Amino acid sequence: MIVNEQVAVDHGLKKDEYAKICELLKRTPNITELGIFSAMWNEHCSYKSSRLHLKKLPTKGKKVIQGPGENAGVIDIEDNDAIVFKIESHNHPSFIEPYQGAATGVGGIMRDVFTMGARPIANLNSIHFGSPQHKKTKNLLRGVVHGIGGYGNCMGVPTIAGQTSFDSSYNGNILVNAMTLGLVKKDKIFYSKAAGLNKPVIYVGSKTGRDGIHGASMASASFDEKIEEKKPTVQVGDPFTEKLLLEACLELMAGDSIIAIQDMGAAGLTSSSIEMASKGNLGIEINLNKVPCREAKMTPYEIMLSESQERMLIVLEKGKEEHAKKIFDKWNLDFAVIGKTTNSKKIELYFDEEKVADIPVNTLVENSPMYDRKWKKAKLPKKNKIKKEDIKHLKIVDVLKKILANPNICSKEWIWQQYDHTVMGDTIQKPGGDAGVVRVHGTDKAVAASVDSSAVYCWAHPLTGGKQVVCESFRNLISVGAKPIAITNCLNFGSPENEENMGEFVECVQGIGEASEYLKFPVVSGNVSFYNQTKDEGIKPTPAIGGVGLIKNYKNMITMEFKEVDNLVLVIGKTEGHIDQSLFARNILDEKNGPPPEVNLFNEKNNGETLLKLIDNNLIKSAHDISLGGIITAVAKMCIKGKKGISIKKPKYLINEIEYLFAEDQGRYIIEINKKDFKKVADILDKNAVHFDELGTIIENELHINDKTKVTIDELLTSNKSWLTNYMSK
Amino acid sequence: MKSSVITFPGSNCDRDMDVALRKFGFKNKMVWHADAELPKSDLVVLPGGFSYGDYLRCGSMASKSRIMQSVINFANSGGMVMGICNGFQILVETGLVPGVLLRNKYLEFICKNVFVKINDKKNKYFKNVDNEVLEFHIAHNEGNYFCTNDQLKEIEDNNQIAINYCDENGKIEDKFNPNGSIKNIAGIFNKEKNVLGMMPHPERMIHTSLSGEDGSLFFKNLINNLK
Numbered sequence: 001m002i003v004n005e006q007v008a009v010d011h012g013l014k015k016d017e018y019a020k021i022c023e024l025l026k027r028t029p030n031i032t033e034l035g036i037f038s039a040m041w042n043e044h045c046s047y048k049s050s051r052l053h054l055k056k057l058p059t060k061g062k063k064v065i066q067g068p069g070e071n072a073g074v075i076d077i078e079d080n081d082a083i084v085f086k087i088e089s090h091n092h093p094s095f096i097e098p099y100q101g102a103a104t105g106v107g108g109i110m111r112d113v114f115t116m117g118a119r120p121i122a123n124l125n126s127i128h129f130g131s132p133q134h135k136k137t138k139n140l141l142r143g144v145v146h147g148i149g150g151y152g153n154c155m156g157v158p159t160i161a162g163q164t165s166f167d168s169s170y171n172g173n174i175l176v177n178a179m180t181l182g183l184v185k186k187d188k189i190f191y192s193k194a195a196g197l198n199k200p201v202i203y204v205g206s207k208t209g210r211d212g213i214h215g216a217s218m219a220s221a222s223f224d225e226k227i228e229e230k231k232p233t234v235q236v237g238d239p240f241t242e243k244l245l246l247e248a249c250l251e252l253m254a255g256d257s258i259i260a261i262q263d264m265g266a267a268g269l270t271s272s273s274i275e276m277a278s279k280g281n282l283g284i285e286i287n288l289n290k291v292p293c294r295e296a297k298m299t300p301y302e303i304m305l306s307e308s309q310e311r312m313l314i315v316l317e318k319g320k321e322e323h324a325k326k327i328f329d330k331w332n333l334d335f336a337v338i339g340k341t342t343n344s345k346k347i348e349l350y351f352d353e354e355k356v357a358d359i360p361v362n363t364l365v366e367n368s369p370m371y372d373r374k375w376k377k378a379k380l381p382k383k384n385k386i387k388k389e390d391i392k393h394l395k396i397v398d399v400l401k402k403i404l405a406n407p408n409i410c411s412k413e414w415i416w417q418q419y420d421h422t423v424m425g426d427t428i429q430k431p432g433g434d435a436g437v438v439r440v441h442g443t444d445k446a447v448a449a450s451v452d453s454s455a456v457y458c459w460a461h462p463l464t465g466g467k468q469v470v471c472e473s474f475r476n477l478i479s480v481g482a483k484p485i486a487i488t489n490c491l492n493f494g495s496p497e498n499e500e501n502m503g504e505f506v507e508c509v510q511g512i513g514e515a516s517e518y519l520k521f522p523v524v525s526g527n528v529s530f531y532n533q534t535k536d537e538g539i540k541p542t543p544a545i546g547g548v549g550l551i552k553n554y555k556n557m558i559t560m561e562f563k564e565v566d567n568l569v570l571v572i573g574k575t576e577g578h579i580d581q582s583l584f585a586r587n588i589l590d591e592k593n594g595p596p597p598e599v600n601l602f603n604e605k606n607n608g609e610t611l612l613k614l615i616d617n618n619l620i621k622s623a624h625d626i627s628l629g630g631i632i633t634a635v636a637k638m639c640i641k642g643k644k645g646i647s648i649k650k651p652k653y654l655i656n657e658i659e660y661l662f663a664e665d666q667g668r669y670i671i672e673i674n675k676k677d678f679k680k681v682a683d684i685l686d687k688n689a690v691h692f693d694e695l696g697t698i699i700e701n702e703l704h705i706n707d708k709t710k711v712t713i714d715e716l717l718t719s720n721k722s723w724l725t726n727y728m729s730k
Numbered sequence: 731m732k733s734s735v736i737t738f739p740g741s742n743c744d745r746d747m748d749v750a751l752r753k754f755g756f757k758n759k760m761v762w763h764a765d766a767e768l769p770k771s772d773l774v775v776l777p778g779g780f781s782y783g784d785y786l787r788c789g790s791m792a793s794k795s796r797i798m799q800s801v802i803n804f805a806n807s808g809g810m811v812m813g814i815c816n817g818f819q820i821l822v823e824t825g826l827v828p829g830v831l832l833r834n835k836y837l838e839f840i841c842k843n844v845f846v847k848i849n850d851k852k853n854k855y856f857k858n859v860d861n862e863v864l865e866f867h868i869a870h871n872e873g874n875y876f877c878t879n880d881q882l883k884e885i886e887d888n889n890q891i892a893i894n895y896c897d898e899n900g901k902i903e904d905k906f907n908p909n910g911s912i913k914n915i916a917g918i919f920n921k922e923k924n925v926l927g928m929m930p931h932p933e934r935m936i937h938t939s940l941s942g943e944d945g946s947l948f949f950k951n952l953i954n955n956l957k
Contacts, residue, residue: 156743243742
């Protein structure tokens with residue numbers, strides 16, 4: 001095939017990018033080389049629109065062992081233990097083929113984690129669908145949930161937490177973000193940097209097939225009406241092979257044979273070989289005839305661009321080939337020496353004794369395009385004034401029931417019951433709480449993780465929204481008694497070529513950066529997914545934040561269900577009555593404009609750290625952060641989970657009951673304490689200048705508000721639990 | 731007491747079972763599926779997971795593993811063999827226990843706590859358990875127990891049903907049946923009651939901070955019965 005500008009454009013490259021390739025090579029690339037460039041230079045692999053801005057994120061900290069740039073981030077959890085974690089998107093394939101798209105997303109992120117030598121110990125996910133009324137939503141939801149479960153369950157890794165939302169902006173582009181945490185010894189972490197000359201380059205895992213060719217390029221473009229034709233770009237997963245690959249890799253890693261290891265994810269053999277060479281400042285020579293292929297007569301182009309799953313590339317110590325092969329034979333996996341490291345600093349490919357590609361590594365990596373795209377700054381919307389007559393007729397109980405049954409608030413049990421969340425025998429906080437918690441196997445330590453996003457806030461004001469998501473992650477970890485350590489982010493946006501979308505990206509990233517800097521909650525890994533767009537319509541900006549924290553003794557973990565009648569319930573943090581962009585405003589008043597709640601980083605940090613002090617002093621019986629739906633929603637969920645009631649008295653300082661109960665001001669928590677501890681708790685809160693309200697007392701069976709409004713917890717439970725199950729069974 | 735846990739390719743509850751057995755005093759050995767001989771054991775466990783990826787039919791390929799001939803011989807000579815979840819699926823494929831396990835009635839994987847009623851205590855697995863009802867944990871996609879009417883009659887005549895899904899008070903009704911199993915069957919014995927297959931995972935319930943502690947009851951009792 002003759003390569004020219006049109007062929008390059010068909011590969012998703014821009015005309016000037018093609019000109020640059022010819023200039024760098026000082027010749028016209030052949031088709032295999034063009035394929036390699038298109039795979040390395042697409043948005044998904046090169047981060048060409050985002051790199052400039054991602055540099056601004058804080059990535060360092062006392063507990064950070066490895067920040068962005070490796071397969072995943074690594075943090076120190078003491079005693080020579082470390083946690084490897086990362087979140088990644090698989091949005092485009094999941095819309096085209098929900099089961100396989102979601103399954104391979106989960107498979108891919110687990111591979112990123114065990115590539116570094118860590119055994120995966122927990123999975124999480126953040127999934128976003130179109131309006132429940134949209135004709136595709138139900139099938140997409142079912143397919144994605146089955147896919148996530150199908151892969152994670154088979155791997156034997158518990159799925160411990162997640163987030164699901166519905167919004168019409170995802171009608172044409174759903175989001176599937178998967179996150180994995182792995183446990184590794186600090187001195188047994190593996191990296192992808194190749195080192196040494198003439199070291200054997202080893203291919204292990206599944207055979208290479210024709211699936212997923214151009215997957216990464218497909219994920220770097222907007223959708224149009226021909227999207228169904230893209231099905232062949234979706235990879236097909238085999239969790240069984242991945243389970244074998246996991247065990248085989250960990251077995252090999254127990255020794256000292258591996259110099260570098262990299263999984264074949266997006267852009268397959270291309271990106272894995274180039275990344276290892278680039279990091280080691282070396283060249284790599286590969287004989288493509290040696291690559292185990294699933295199908296006959298695969299061309300070099302197809303072999304290099306296939307995104308077949310469950311494959312790894314390893315640079316081995318010389319002389320260890322037999323030892324390594326034995327392990328992979330035991331696990332019935334392919335093992336092939338396909339090449340070696342060289343000092344050419346080039347990627348050189350041979351096929352049928354002919355050289356089929358010869359590209360300097362730096363042209364693919366350092367010289368890849370980087371764009372300072374135009375972006376538009378967002379204005380802070382004007383506040384709305386709630387009119388008295390709009391809320392006068394509202395009955396609090398009716399509103400509460402409606403909110404509890406809202407698709408974005410309701411119980412997601414239908415989803416997480418399909419995920420094995422207890423395998424590995426260390427899950428001590430299951431899905432449905434503020435964060436999932438697993439014990440560090442064989443120790444008293446536990447790791448908490450949560451995943452959050454607030455697309456509505458980010459859409460209303462990206463800078464504030466970006467900050468808010470980080471804060472929410474911080475709060476969720478604190479609510480279970482964990483000290484927040486670091487985050488991973490999955491940045492889901494529309495087209496970067498649209499100034500408004502790009503502006504949303506830039507400002508969300510700025511917000512994330514500011515909050516994580518202030519809270520000492522650095523970003524250690526992440527992924528950017530642009531082009532979540534169908535024709536001209538993009539999704540709401542949806543940065544998802546995965547937070548990880550440590551609980552030193554798992555016995556001190558906090559859960560959200562109310563524990564005991566007569567205990568006192570307090571609200572930590574001040575309620576200003578911010579209603580704009582709240583679930584109440586959007587769904588009850590049908591008011592979609594206005595600014596999101598303000599984020600005060602000082603309060604956020606101070607309130608959170610003070611709550612941790614209370615927890616350390618064993619003063620907290622239950623805790624829950626206040627987010628969507630405000631105080632009353634948070635309290636109702638604590639009642640439902642604890643099968644207890646509460647009698648609430650609204651403090652006098654806010655005039656309006658509705659504002660007090662449904663406002664979504666930030667930096668707040670509900671806590672339950674024993675009456676006799678009140679003075680101690682109040683002292684600590686006062687000493688740390690933390691505002692608190694006495695909200696009420698725990699009672700049996702009913703929720704009372706100012707002794708007037710009464711509703712049974714069973715009624716609230718029914719509202720909360722039935723929506724999703726009914727929706728999926730219709 | 732000596733136990734052996736078999737690891738098949740795709741087993742993923744083998745470690746959990748090892749942890750549980752050791753916790754309650756077993757000297758446990760992990761045994762590779764391709765081995766020919768079982769170590770000397772008082773109990774052999776086929777753990778949960780997705781042996782051979784559940785391809786073909788859950789448990790079918792594992793049932794033909796090299797080690798399984800030894801396991802079958804061991805069972806036929808009266809040895810204690812317990813299959814949990816995928817291990818249960820493997821047991822039905824070997825024919826050591828009757829019946830088959832179909833896909834769950836609502837076609838979805840289920841992971842949750844359930845209650846089971848002990849149907850028979852005249853066996854080494856449940857003898858001396860004080861409770862009539864245990865809270866166990868299930869996590870499976872194919873746990874829908876099915877057999878022919880003739881088989882069912884034989885199973886009932888021999889009192890081979892080990893546990894049934896029920897509510898917390900031991901009431902066995904359709905609404906407490908999580909997966910559509912015939913007669914709410916959650917676990918079943920061979921005729922001699924030395925082989926037990928069950929869907930619930932007692933190994934996941936061995937600490938108050940996990941899903942519960944009724945698994946501890948089960949294992950403590952089991953090791954005592956074997957002494």
